[in-house]
Amino acid sequence: MTEKTTKRHTDPALAEARRNQVLTAAADCFRRKGYHGAGMAEISKTAGMSAGHIYNYFDSKEAIIEAIIQRDMEEMFSVFQQFEDQPGELLEIMLEGSEQGVDRHMDREQGALELEMLAEAARNQKVAFLLQQSDTHARARMRRLLTGERSLVKDTTDKELDGRINVLFAIFGGLTLRRTLYPELQKDTILLALKPVIRTLLLPF
Amino acid sequence: MTEKTTKRHTDPALAEARRNQVLTAAADCFRRKGYHGAGMAEISKTAGMSAGHIYNYFDSKEAIIEAIIQRDMEEMFSVFQQFEDQPGELLEIMLEGSEQGVDRHMDREQGALELEMLAEAARNQKVAFLLQQSDTHARARMRRLLTGERSLVKDTTDKELDGRINVLFAIFGGLTLRRTLYPELQKDTILLALKPVIRTLLLPF
Amino acid sequence: MTEKTTKRHTDPALAEARRNQVLTAAADCFRRKGYHGAGMAEISKTAGMSAGHIYNYFDSKEAIIEAIIQRDMEEMFSVFQQFEDQPGELLEIMLEGSEQGVDRHMDREQGALELEMLAEAARNQKVAFLLQQSDTHARARMRRLLTGERSLVKDTTDKELDGRINVLFAIFGGLTLRRTLYPELQKDTILLALKPVIRTLLLPF
Amino acid sequence: MTEKTTKRHTDPALAEARRNQVLTAAADCFRRKGYHGAGMAEISKTAGMSAGHIYNYFDSKEAIIEAIIQRDMEEMFSVFQQFEDQPGELLEIMLEGSEQGVDRHMDREQGALELEMLAEAARNQKVAFLLQQSDTHARARMRRLLTGERSLVKDTTDKELDGRINVLFAIFGGLTLRRTLYPELQKDTILLALKPVIRTLLLPF
DNA sequence: AATGAATGAGTGTTCATTCAT
DNA sequence: AATGAATGAACACTCATTCAT
Numbered sequence: 001m002t003e004k005t006t007k008r009h010t011d012p013a014l015a016e017a018r019r020n021q022v023l024t025a026a027a028d029c030f031r032r033k034g035y036h037g038a039g040m041a042e043i044s045k046t047a048g049m050s051a052g053h054i055y056n057y058f059d060s061k062e063a064i065i066e067a068i069i070q071r072d073m074e075e076m077f078s079v080f081q082q083f084e085d086q087p088g089e090l091l092e093i094m095l096e097g098s099e100q101g102v103d104r105h106m107d108r109e110q111g112a113l114e115l116e117m118l119a120e121a122a123r124n125q126k127v128a129f130l131l132q133q134s135d136t137h138a139r140a141r142m143r144r145l146l147t148g149e150r151s152l153v154k155d156t157t158d159k160e161l162d163g164r165i166n167v168l169f170a171i172f173g174g175l176t177l178r179r180t181l182y183p184e185l186q187k188d189t190i191l192l193a194l195k196p197v198i199r200t201l202l203l204p205f
Numbered sequence: 206m207t208e209k210t211t212k213r214h215t216d217p218a219l220a221e222a223r224r225n226q227v228l229t230a231a232a233d234c235f236r237r238k239g240y241h242g243a244g245m246a247e248i249s250k251t252a253g254m255s256a257g258h259i260y261n262y263f264d265s266k267e268a269i270i271e272a273i274i275q276r277d278m279e280e281m282f283s284v285f286q287q288f289e290d291q292p293g294e295l296l297e298i299m300l301e302g303s304e305q306g307v308d309r310h311m312d313r314e315q316g317a318l319e320l321e322m323l324a325e326a327a328r329n330q331k332v333a334f335l336l337q338q339s340d341t342h343a344r345a346r347m348r349r350l351l352t353g354e355r356s357l358v359k360d361t362t363d364k365e366l367d368g369r370i371n372v373l374f375a376i377f378g379g380l381t382l383r384r385t386l387y388p389e390l391q392k393d394t395i396l397l398a399l400k401p402v403i404r405t406l407l408l409p410f
Numbered sequence: 411m412t413e414k415t416t417k418r419h420t421d422p423a424l425a426e427a428r429r430n431q432v433l434t435a436a437a438d439c440f441r442r443k444g445y446h447g448a449g450m451a452e453i454s455k456t457a458g459m460s461a462g463h464i465y466n467y468f469d470s471k472e473a474i475i476e477a478i479i480q481r482d483m484e485e486m487f488s489v490f491q492q493f494e495d496q497p498g499e500l501l502e503i504m505l506e507g508s509e510q511g512v513d514r515h516m517d518r519e520q521g522a523l524e525l526e527m528l529a530e531a532a533r534n535q536k537v538a539f540l541l542q543q544s545d546t547h548a549r550a551r552m553r554r555l556l557t558g559e560r561s562l563v564k565d566t567t568d569k570e571l572d573g574r575i576n577v578l579f580a581i582f583g584g585l586t587l588r589r590t591l592y593p594e595l596q597k598d599t600i601l602l603a604l605k606p607v608i609r610t611l612l613l614p615f
Numbered sequence: 616m617t618e619k620t621t622k623r624h625t626d627p628a629l630a631e632a633r634r635n636q637v638l639t640a641a642a643d644c645f646r647r648k649g650y651h652g653a654g655m656a657e658i659s660k661t662a663g664m665s666a667g668h669i670y671n672y673f674d675s676k677e678a679i680i681e682a683i684i685q686r687d688m689e690e691m692f693s694v695f696q697q698f699e700d701q702p703g704e705l706l707e708i709m710l711e712g713s714e715q716g717v718d719r720h721m722d723r724e725q726g727a728l729e730l731e732m733l734a735e736a737a738r739n740q741k742v743a744f745l746l747q748q749s750d751t752h753a754r755a756r757m758r759r760l761l762t763g764e765r766s767l768v769k770d771t772t773d774k775e776l777d778g779r780i781n782v783l784f785a786i787f788g789g790l791t792l793r794r795t796l797y798p799e800l801q802k803d804t805i806l807l808a809l810k811p812v813i814r815t816l817l818l819p820f
Numbered sequence: 821a822a823t824g825a826a827t828g829a830g831t832g833t834t835c836a837t838t839c840a841t
Numbered sequence: 842a843a844t845g846a847a848t849g850a851a852c853a854c855t856c857a858t859t860c861a862t
Contacts, residue, residue, distance in 0.1 A: 010845070034328045036241035040832055050848045052834075061832065112327040119324035121385050122317045123239045128385070135386035163398035166383055166390055167376060173386075174379025178371055180326050180333065181340035181378075185371055193368035193406060200405040201398060245857055255823045257859075266857065420824070444738045446651035450853060460827050462855070471853065522737040529734035531795055532727045533649045538795070545796035573808035576793055576800055577786060583796075584789025588781055590736050590743065591750035591788075595781055603778035603816060610815040611808060655836055665844045667838075676836065
């Protein structure tokens with residue numbers, strides 16, 4: 001107990017810190033260069049450790065992107081938690097929340113990484129599975145919101161509900177693409193048309 | 206039968222045919238393996254010509270994907286042309302057309318290629334520029350439709366119009382992602398919620 | 411038909427020549443540095459071609475050593491053929507042949523390579539299988555010689571025959587090791603004791 | 616006798632125990648995976664100590680195999696001692712001892728390690744020297760047996776004696792190879808032909 | 821026009837070894 | 842004495858690209 005932490009042999013907190021160090025660095029590199037474009041050399045330099053050492057924390061480059069996905073998944077859950085914790089009518093909450101939703105999906109950096117992962121999913125089964133799993137969770141959470149007390153569409157059929165959720169998700173996912181295809185696009189421009197659409201999706205047709 | 210040899214010196218029609226042969230083969234390979242996953246060897250085999258020979262038509266692998274984008278751009282224009290050529294109220298036409306729009310964007314194969322190109326745009330300036338150019342054209346065409354005689358929203362502000370167009374484009378782009386994230390999703394499920402949304406976007410708020 | 415050979419596209423003779431070029435170079439490197447000690451870089455430099463190009467002829471480094479084994483196997487057969495083609499009593503022929511047999515097995519270079527392959531067999535199933543296959547062939551040929559007309563032990567039991575063959579093979583194999591363990595050992599010193607032993611093995615006990 | 620500097624606290628008995636711990640573990644790993652195939656990580660795990668700590672006892676991986684050889688050398692001497700201690704005619708003793716000799720040399724595990732060391736000798740001077748030293752000792756011991764009172768060939772020339780010894784050693788060394796090349800080979804099959812050969816080698820020609 | 825032999829820079833990964841603790 | 846975090850040079854292998862024919 002030299003310092004505040006007992007540094008005696010094999011500190012799991014250090015290991016976790018190093019893992020995150022790698023994940024953050026890798027995410028950064030993947031954003032900039034793409035999964036295939038970013039080499040372990042660059043990742044290791046960004047992470048501030050040798051390439052070889054990374055393999056003490058991850059079995060392969062593939063394992064790194066998989067860990068990134070899982071980390072992102074957990075972040076996503078906290079967003080849903082916000083909606084669930086907030087009181088009031090769901091439509092109002094989501095209209096207000098749409099602003100930060102647009103923010104998040106139009107962030108170039110974040111979007112680039114998500115695109116990379118989606119593209120990788122097309123040729124990497126494990127990545128595809130993880131992303132789908134994440135999406136399934138997200139849809140389940142959203143469904144819970146839409147069938148809850150505070151929802152105005154809680155009585156629609158399952159199928160219609162699924163349609164509403166998927167169109168909603170498509171929009172936000174699609175915003176990620178808009179940023180790439182139309183970088184000058186402003187957030188408030190989107191919101192002008194997005195809010196009426198959200199209203200449509202959260203009210204009976 | 207002359208067969209393969211009209212041998213003597215450059216036939217520009219043949220050259221164009223060969224170029225297309227390569228583009229079709231490459232698009233196919235990119236779809237299946239991704240831009241980085243597909244090698245020139247595989248592309249050349251699919252195209253039925255030697256790898257070396259491809260370099261007589263394209264300067265690099267990069268030039269191939271650029272050419273694919275340009276070719277796709279032209280295809281896209283024909284879709285808009287359909288809407289312009291069809292008589293009647295725009296809202297009705299687009300509601301009817303939404304079905305094939307969903308079809309097109311939920312086609313896995315086509316989607317995979319588009320994703321590849323978008324991901325590549327994040328790290329390849331030229332690709333980004335071409336895709337943006339293509340998108341700019343598409344938005345211009347759409348704007349023409351929405352400000353035309355037959356439109357019900359022809360009097361909205363430019364900014365609101367831009368919002369409407371971009372949300373609409375975001376949805377269709379987003380459908381491509383849905384297919385990857387939720388492969389079981391059915392077209393009619395989407396249409397259930399998509400049509401009301403399109404109505405919202407094509408009518409005054 | 412510009413020269414003596416039609417050099418038009420894809421000459422299988424050239425390919426075969428290149429393959430042998432690689433095999434010879436690799437055998438040389440393996441001898442000097444061992445299978446694991448010799449890198450593809452060194453092999454390629456020895457073979458006079460780029461490392462990458464070697465992979466047009468062999469799937470892997472492992473495939474190279476496998477091909478070397480098979481090539482050696484064929485050489486071995488020709489040795490047996492000599493004995494079969496030669497007229498006279500087998501005992502006399504083999505006593506005379508023992509000299510070149512000692513030569514071959516006491517050649518340091520050749521021995522080093524064989525040792526490498528045997529050591530590799532301990533950890534590489536495929537290599538082990540090929541060597542065993544080769545040995546099985548060799549024993550079969552030897553058995554044919556020993557049960558032939560010209561043999562003086564053609565009436566012994568199968569088991570005893572197997573014993574004789576294996577002790578004989580053990581001796582020659584063992585000579586390879588002697589060279590490593592006792593480099594000053596002279597061929598004629600060995601022959602002094604080897605000939606009586608061969609006589610023992612080729613005559614009824 | 617400690618080559619390393621006796622540092623603070625050093626218990627030389629413990630150090631020796633640790634050294635042997637490493638040697639036993641390493642020998643085991645080399646047998647199973649080969650010298651190059653066995654990593655320091657695996658050896659350290661088998662030895663029950665950290666990889667880094669091994670370097671307190673051995674300068675390098677190479678030093679480990681060298682120490683193994685020296686340890687084996689000492690074991691070998693005890694075998695010769697058995698022959699020397701046993702009363703009776705040498706021929707009879709060795710015929711009887713041949714059985715356990717075959718046993719020892721046809722033991723796969725032991726053989727694999729010996730092969731590893733021999734193969735390593737081809738590229739590692741120090742290993743070669745140690746093995747040759749060991750072999751020289753062994754030949755000297757054997758020579759003493761063969762020129763002793765109880766021998767039936769005590770009057771042959773030095774050269775012939777050398778030939779007899781080397782052929783004998785070649786056979787037993789060669790048996791190690793037989794096991795790799797012909798795993799189904801049985802001990803008694805070998806003995807059928809081996810005993811007459813030994814008789815030949817221990818009697819005047 | 822067309823080939824495919826040939827290149828070489830680059831890849832992810834491994835592993836003996838060092839060193840702060 | 843003992844650890845294991847950390848390194849860095851090496852490895853087998855891939856692939857877009859060039860070029861003699």
